[in-house]
Amino acid sequence: xxxxxxxxxxxxxxxQSGMEMEDIRDQYGYKNINFIRSVLRDAGVLEKTTIxxxxxxxxxxxxxxxxKIAMEECLSVETxxxxxxxxxxxxxE
Numbered sequence: 001x002x003x004x005x006x007x008x009x010x011x012x013x014x015x016q017s018g019m020e021m022e023d024i025r026d027q028y029g030y031k032n033i034n035f036i037r038s039v040l041r042d043a044g045v046l047e048k049t050t051i052x053x054x055x056x057x058x059x060x061x062x063x064x065x066x067x068k069i070a071m072e073e074c075l076s077v078e079t080x081x082x083x084x085x086x087x088x089x090x091x092x093e
Contacts (some may be wrong), residue, residue: 007046008039008042012039012043021037022087034071034074034075038075048072049075051073052073056084060080066081066084
């Protein structure tokens with residue numbers, strides 16, 4: 001039986017009450033802490049990190065998947081996709 005997932009609000013409450021991200025991951029069945037980290041960042045609980053757009057673009061050009069790039073950069077897949085979408089929007093046809 002899979003462990004229950006928690007809402008972002010519950011995840012924030014657990015973290016603020018002293019639970020480590022790794023413990024949230026293990027107890028609630030997440031595969032890695034990147035999703036948890038992105039939820040906490042989006043809520044302003046963790047400091048936002050600088051996004052290395054050049055590295056994301058290079059990894060994507062080298063054939064890396066969005067998921068693999070996200071794990072490497074400790075970002076959500078959605079954030080990586082946004083970075084790549086912005087690059088496409090700026091690139092002249």
